[in-house]
Amino acid sequence: MQTTTTFRDWSRQYIGGQWKIGNSENTYLNKNPFDKSILVKMPLANLEDVNTAYQEAKAAQKKWQETSAYERSALLKKAAELLANKRDEIVGILVSETGSSFAKAQAEVDLSIADLTEFASLPIRMTTETVPSVVPGKENRIYRLPVGVVGVISPFNFPLYLSIRAIAPALAVGNGVVVKPDLQTFISGGLFIGKLFEEAGLPKGLLNIVVADIAEIGDAFVEHPVPKVISFTGSTAVGRHIAQLCAKNLKRVALELGGNxxxxxxxxxxxxxxxxxxxxxxxxxxxxxxxxxxxxxxxxxxxxxxxxxxxxxxxxxxxxxxxxxxxxxxxxxxxxxxxxxxxxxxxxxxxxxxxxxxxxxxxxxxxxxxxxxxxxxxxxxxxxxxxxxxxxxxxxxxxxxxxxxxxxxxxxxxxxxxxxxxxxxxxxxxxxxxxxxxNDQSINCESIIPFGGEKSSGLGRYGGDWSLEEFTTLRWVSVQREPRPFPF
CATH class of the missing domain: 3.40.309.10 (Aldehyde Dehydrogenase; Chain A, domain 2)
Incomplete structure (x- = not known):
């Protein structure tokens, strides 16, 4: 099997709808884990790039939130169709970049297509509920709204799927997204997905991919004031640290961590x-x-x-x-x-x-x-x-x-x-x-099922309505349809 991609083409950050050279003075050599051959040399992003990515996502998000639910749904369906058409390309990337077997890579693509298809229904499910009030003449409305901007940190092992699992629902419900994929798999876990959504017609700035070294940017990706939710998949040790940062900054966090x-x-x-x-x-x-x-x-x-x-x-x-x-x-x-x-x-x-x-x-x-x-x-x-x-x-x-x-x-x-x-x-x-x-083994995943762990294996759930909960917020709007008497 041969990959249909040219790896040297994957050497730019995707920020603000543009493919840009990272501003860091540092570079990263993306290597095939089997034979250590160099796939591509990547100029990394720095703190300036991270800030720009978040600001671009914030600027683009408001208009995206107001876009028709059917338009957002159609875009995710288009992304799923494109991914199916690019199967050979991404399977080749997964094999070369992550050491995936052919069977594992195919399964990862299938799961990603399934998630894109399932999450295409989320915009239609963002309903507004009207409930009675104890106050005469008042109507209570409960709106489900996007949180604004979501930061996604994804791992090396299932990079395509574990990035899409957070990116797709976050975009579907009207958020902007900034992704920091694992350095070792930044193509399959980040840049390929950016290109996929670009070709699907996603408005510029909504999805940003920053390939950065944590040694350079530190905690800035999590502590930046723009993202309201951080989605992290990775080790329990790092997850604990991210949870502490989010608590300190009063951010919501979705964590899928290690397992025994x-x-x-x-x-x-x-x-x-x-x-x-x-x-x-x-x-x-x-x-x-x-x-x-x-x-x-x-x-x-x-x-x-x-x-x-x-x-x-x-x-x-x-x-x-x-x-x-x-x-x-x-x-x-x-x-x-x-x-x-x-x-x-x-x-x-x-x-x-x-x-x-x-x-x-x-x-x-x-x-x-x-x-x-x-x-x-x-x-x-x-x-x-x-x-x-x-x-x-x-x-x-x-x-x-x-x-x-x-x-x-x-x-x-x-x-x-x-x-x-x-x-x-x-x-x-x-x-x-x-x-x-x-009477089955432990590796199972379905798009409509709540995926997540207990104890040190994480917080929150991905999949179906549970992803809707993770990446939205509720707002109570009351409407006083008749004049309300006050004692003064």
Whole structure:
């Protein structure tokens, strides 16, 4: 598979509807994570660029808010159509820039098209409610309005989708948007989307993409006075910091953070089905997904059989250059992440984990690792791995499985396998998490479903009416239709 894009064309910021060279003296080399080849050299944005982007979004937003709901809806539908037509181009970018497998890249495009299509309905759903008043002759109206300008900070792992997930609903309901994509994936997570909406006919200035290094701009993107809502997807540590900044500046914040997701395999589960689901939920995109399985908790009655079937399935996964459509496991995003994963593995082995499989590591390419007899206090179970490492924990009872599942600061996604669906649902409802799936793996996403976590996995929800809530505000306007008597 070959990309249809010329990467050197992606070297300008998108600010105020113009493609501009960043004003920073610093540059960034965007590299293919598999072979380290340079895709493009990017002159970065500085504080001046960030300010300009926010001011442009603010200036363009008022007119956009007054635009017909049907016009805004049509524009998002056009963007979805264009994305479908550009599928080969963006799949090529995702493979080269993010190390995505062909299957993962295709799924990411599908999810993005689905979100654009779903959020095209939001303008029509911004209804005004009229309610009675206790005051004679008064009418109460409750208007749903855009917040103004939204700042979006998106991650490297699903950059296209996790940017569109916030950009599309924010624009649909009448906001201006400024996006700071992850440096490592600024094309698929930012510039490509800017170009997409430009071709769809979005008015200039409404969507701005600033490619900047946090070391240079610091907290300015969050603390700038223009944005009223900050949407962040990324690590819990950074999310906590952003939440503190937003609280200090009285901004609203939507956070989708890390996960330490479990699959619980109960003693009546179908081992074959559970193992198949676990392989997908663990190793899709090398485990670099916030919803990836981090801990696989298996009842001892099935433990040996599960480990055997799971290991056989993992042995069949192809590892290598993701330009090969048959490759399922491609590179880790950078060498620092590889080193971190290796340290967690080594530490867990020292703590008593047994190695069933530990493949070779060549640069950023890691072959699958399977650790058994893991306990919940081991490093591999306590930390979000974000790599192709399966930690399998044995338990002696359902109660122990639930206790271990909840013994985590995180609560994003999860999975329960049981031969009795009603019983599986009962167990699922006892897990402290925002999302959980019975007889399926943990990586699920649908445009009309509330997506988000509990505890240290985030605040707020994305998707459907929940995105409408995140990116709008309510205003009470009362209308006194008859003169109201006053005591003076």
């Amino acid at each position: 997701n479990v699959m619980i395999v109960l003693d009546d589960a179908d081992v074959e089905q559970a193992a198949s689901a676990a392989v997908f939920g663990k190793f899709l995109h090398q485990g670099q997904i916030c919803m990836s399985l981090n801990r696989i908790i298996v009842h001892r009655n099935l433990y040996d059989e599960f480990v055997k079937v799971f290991s056989e399935k993992v042995a069949g996964l192809r590892v290598g250059n993701p330009v090969d459509p048959n490759v399922f496991i491609g590179p880790i995003i950078n060498q620092n992440q590889v080193d971190k994963i290796q340290q967690l593995i080594d530490q867990s082995i020292e703590q008593g984990a047994n190695v069933v499989t530990r493949g070779n590591v060549t640069g950023t390419l890691m072959e699958p690792v399977i650790l058994t007899d893991v306990t919940n206090d081991m490093a591999i179970a306590q930390n979000e791995i974000f790599g192709p490492v399966a930690a399998i924990l044995p338990v002696s009872s359902e109660e122990e499985a639930i206790r271990i599942a909840n013994d985590s600061d995180y609560g994003l996604s999860g999975s329960v396998f049981s031969g009795n669906l009603d019983h599986g649902i009962n167990v699922a409802l006892q897990i402290e998490t925002g999302m959980i799936h019975v």
